[in-house]
Amino acid sequence: MAGSGRPGGKTGVGLVSSPSAGAHDTGPAHPERPERLAAILERLEAEGLAGELAFEEAGAAPVEALTRVHPHAYLERIAAEIEEGRPWIDSPDVPVSPASYRAALDAAGAAIEGTRRVLRGEWSSAFVLTRPPGHHAERDRAMGFCLLNNVVIAAQAARAEAEGGVSRVAIVDWDVHHGNGTQHLTEEDGELFYASLHQFPHYPGTGSADERGRGAGEGTVLNCPEPPGSGGAQWLADFEGRVLPALEAFAPDLILISAGFDAHRLDPLSETLLEARDYARMTAGLAEVAARTCGGRMVSLLEGGYSLEGLAASAAAHVATLIEWSGGR
Ligand SMILES: [Zn+2]
Structure with a gap:
């Protein structure tokens, strides 16, 4: 995976993207669109955060990293269906679109690259601009804009890493939708922890509180289903009162x-009615637990976010907090 060599990075927070992410074409007026990434990058620039980050570009994930999570037959099927020109999987x-398989491989590759650099101590934390997103992707089924489960691929890659590899990995999911794929791919492991806050009832329908692994x-597994109309007060009460203590007890x-x-x-x-500052506070809470349990090692992967303004402001608040906690500001 080649580096792009953009300046920055004095804070130890990395940003990984992939050149093919924008080529994944979901069609006109689809909310999961290439402009999402541009909106985030522009806001990081406008808020003076971009200069604090180390930028990297990543290529395709190796096949052995994908097959720790998805069967060969699934990978071959989606590649073939995209090649045939199918409009959806x-x-x-x-x-x-024709470029979507490559974009999915590169998104998984970017997730692995960010994780590897954090595990090796090159970065204290990383933000990975993955597109397509991943948390709805099941073992052998695409779902909800997602083809490959980037975050589980990254978790398994972390455990397989020869240099600085780890065994206990926690995944915290604050996307407004429940990460059905992530839960199903981690819930029987014992050394993987999955916590999700999500609007409920809502797509995809999973994520009730009694799903516990x-x-x-x-x-x-810790699910915090939140009713429609919930705002920061309710989410933060669950995040700080339930997710953070469980995460700390898991000791990732x-x-x-x-x-x-x-x-x-x-x-x-x-x-749901979160503000950008709520993401900053959740990030700070995780950073505090990370500092106590795992040397501050955190890697975040973009999932959803479909208001360009809400997405850009929230992602910038998240990244600014990663930078603060890395000691860079
Ligand atoms: Zn979502």
Whole structure:
């Protein structure tokens, strides 16, 4: 995976993107669109945050990293269906274009690259601009704009990493939708922890409080379903009162964040009312636990967020907090 060599990075916070992310074309007027990434990058520039970051570009994830999570047959099927020119994979809510498979491989590659640099101590934390997003992708089924489950691919890559590899990985998901794929791919492991705050009832319908993990993973899933109309007060009460204590008790070696920003009050895909500052506070809470449990190692991956204004403001607040906690400001 080649570096792009942009200046910056004095704070130890990295930003990983991939050149193909914008080529994943979801069609006219689709909310999950390339402009989302541009909006985030412009806001990081406008707020003076870009100069504080180390920028990297990543290429495709290696096949062995993908097959720790998805079967070969699934990868071959989606590659073939995209090659044939199908307009969507598995359901119309996963629209694809000819470049989409490459973009999905690169998004997973970017997630792995950010994770690897944090594990090696090159960066204290990283924000990864993944597109397509990943948390709805099941083992062998695309869903909800997602083809490959980037965050679980990154978690498994972290455990397989020869240099600085870890065993206990926590995934905290504050996207407004429940990460059904992530939960299903982690809930029986025992050394993977998954916590989600999400609007409920809402798409995809999973994520009730009684889903707590299965078998060896009993107790490693924490769902906080929040009613439509909830705002920062309610989310933060659960985040700080339930998620952070459970995370600390789990004692992770690494914290991954499924950072969707579609719970923002401007977002067209939810009725949740978070403000950008709420993401800053959640980030600070995670950073505090990370400092105590895993040397501050955090990697966040973009999931949803469909109001360009809400997305850009929230992502900037998140990144600014990562920078603050890295000691850079
Ligand atoms: Zn979402």
